Amino acid sequence: MPSNEDPLISMNLANNLKEIRSRLGNSPDIIIRKFELVTSHIEVAAVYFNGLNDKNIVDEFITHIMAFDTPNWGGPEVKSVSGIYQFMKDKALSIGEEKVLNDWKELFEALLSGNTIILVDGLAKAISGNTSGGEVRAVTEASTQVAIRGSKESFTESIGTNLSLVRRRIKNVNLWIETMKIGAVTQTDVAIMYINGIAKESTIQNLKQKLQGIHIDSILESGYIEQLIEENKYSPFPTLYNTERPDSVAGNLLEGRIAIFVDGTPFVLIAPTTFFYVFSCS
Structure with a gap:
């Protein structure tokens, strides 16, 4: 520390x-x-x-x-x-x-x-x-979450690029990333990102156990993860929130939530999500 x-x-x-x-x-x-x-x-x-x-x-x-x-x-x-x-x-x-x-x-x-x-x-x-540079997506508006004010950048299909887009916004050594491969056939790269000291340790461990408990042949996008780790599958309200905006992920991380990145998709999952949070993000 x-x-x-x-x-x-x-x-x-x-x-x-x-x-x-x-x-x-x-x-x-x-x-x-x-x-x-x-x-x-x-x-x-x-x-x-x-x-x-x-x-x-x-x-x-x-x-x-x-x-x-x-x-x-x-x-x-x-x-x-x-x-x-x-x-x-x-x-x-x-x-x-x-x-x-x-x-x-x-x-x-x-x-x-x-x-x-x-x-x-x-x-x-x-x-x-000074060697700063790297991959930055062209400044285009997110297709599903239009921002009136704020950043127009959106995630891409590259997990490396997506991680760096958030890293650029939160320049803090406590922004931690843990990776794993899920999918017996596809071996898809999945990463969780959180701010150490802000996110609850019990929540981090609970999420890691759920992800490590996934046994499936393929993970092609974040929707697979979303369905497999939902706590209440019969609830009319989602227990996970997805976004394609890096600034939205950064804001949620600062509030103690955890982001789940899946290689091959521009949609990042946010956990945990509450009933009131869904309406505030609508």
Whole structure:
């Protein structure tokens, strides 16, 4: 869990990566790429969020960092931790908007804004480069839920894109994602998203048990999930609400609800739903 004081970054790379995974709830959209420098055998890691970055810029960013790492290049100044750090900071990072990060608060703010973070083993600081971009659906109005005011973006059929659309709106380390595959034949990717500390733990566990208890050959869209986990199938009122608007999902998450994403559909399920909530969303 995050500390109120947000302590300084550790000198140990393995501990830093463990801390990042822990604070983000082992979210599947956090990407960690590790390298060992040939010239010095020092480990370096690049960390970024899938979907919040332009992959071409990320690759260019990392390529510049590794450009000096050849057996026949460089002197003693790039064979020590301090020398490597200085070289990366002053010469190799040509992306623009580089920043040196000293504590966890700064690191997560940069990470959640779409930056790529570089960590070096033995260095108690990180380097951030602006690589923001990624997949964003064209600004089109939702087909079933027209918004008079507010965002015109709507979800797509890609679960990765949909997760990133919500992540852009809630830049908080406590926005956790857990994934699973449902469907013996289709092996469909399903993810639940919630804000740790706001959503009730008992509700989270109850929903996870219901999803894990689904045994079916195929899940082709969120309607399958909706029918299989409804608590009262004979009620005239739905116990789950579906939406194709990222801003609606973000608002519900902030109220302690849980979102269920299913790959292949632009409709996200919201749980739990009450009688009065249905009318307020109408």
